[in-house]
Amino acid sequence: MRTLLVYAALIGGLRFTGKRQLGELSTSEFAVTILVSELASVPLQDPAIPLLGGIVPLVTLLAVEVLLSCLCRRSIRFRRLLCGNPCMVIRDGKFDPDMLRLLRLSPEDVLEGLRMAGVALVSDVRCGIIETNGQLSVLPYADKQPLTPSDLGKHPKDAGMARVLIFEGKIRRGVLRQLGKDEAWLLRTCRARGIHAPEDVFLLTLDDCGNLFVQPREVHR
Structure with a gap:
């Protein structure tokens, strides 16, 4: 106790x-x-x-x-x-030796943080900052950043926060009400995907953009 x-x-x-x-x-x-x-x-x-x-x-x-x-x-x-200040250890693609010495960091320590951030070369980094919590924030040059759909003139469909409506055959009625849906809508949605009852669903989620994910239960023989 x-x-x-x-x-x-x-x-x-x-x-x-x-x-x-x-x-x-x-x-x-x-x-x-x-x-x-x-x-x-x-x-x-x-x-x-x-x-x-x-x-x-x-x-x-x-x-x-x-x-x-x-x-x-x-x-x-x-x-x-109490917390200190953020410290810039990489500036314009080069290490700052004085800042590394002040923080008692080696280049290998910073390179490890770069690899974890998905950056291979120091020369690709415009700013590398040790935050007050000890994490390394990496700001690559604009031409070294990954392409986004907007860079290519694409407009993909938005995805919102997924909410679980059915898990292992059990309906989350509270979540269903929050999304403004009822069980009749849920049954129609299941039948439209060849599922006869909620008990046959392992996971069904719906996000606030209307995207639906359904995973039926596997039948063990």
């Missing part, structure tokens, strides 16, 4: 701090993540410690992190003090 309560408090606190706490971390967020893991383990390791004594420091630390994020949003100077 103690484990479940601490786990619920930890999940709730991390959700409260925002998406970034679970994704790309800044320096302060990384420090908070380490401390949170230590604080959460204390009441689990020693049953003699009151459960409240472990949850209160946990909530306090997460509340401070939320306060710091609000201050960073309101004050540019405070944000620079």
Whole structure:
């Protein structure tokens, strides 16, 4: 029971701090993540410690992190003090040796980031920036960027956010209502694709642009 309560408090606190706490971390967020893991383990390791004594420091630390994020949003100077500034390590197709030395990075470190961004040559990069979360942002020259349909004068059909209407034969009636559809429309849609009942559908999705995806269930023999 103690484990479940601490786990619920930890999940709730991390959700409260925002998406970034679970994704790309800044320096302060990384420090908070380490401390949170230590604080959460204390009441689990020693049953003699009151459960409240472990949850209160946990909530306090997460509340401070939320306060710091609000201050960073309101004050540019405070944000620079806490998170630092983005640093340009590649400028006009060439490494900046002084910036690499300041960040204690080797060219191999930056080249690894370029490969992960799908860029093969440093000379193809107009700007390479180490962001405050440690990620490398790459801005290639215009003539080195991938072609888009608009560059070719094409106008492909838009695709919106897909919503699941049927999964493993079960209808998501709440999603169906949100999209302004009813079960009669859903049955007609299935029959138009040779499917007699929703139970025969593994996955059916519809996006806000009207694009439909249907995958029937496989029949195991």
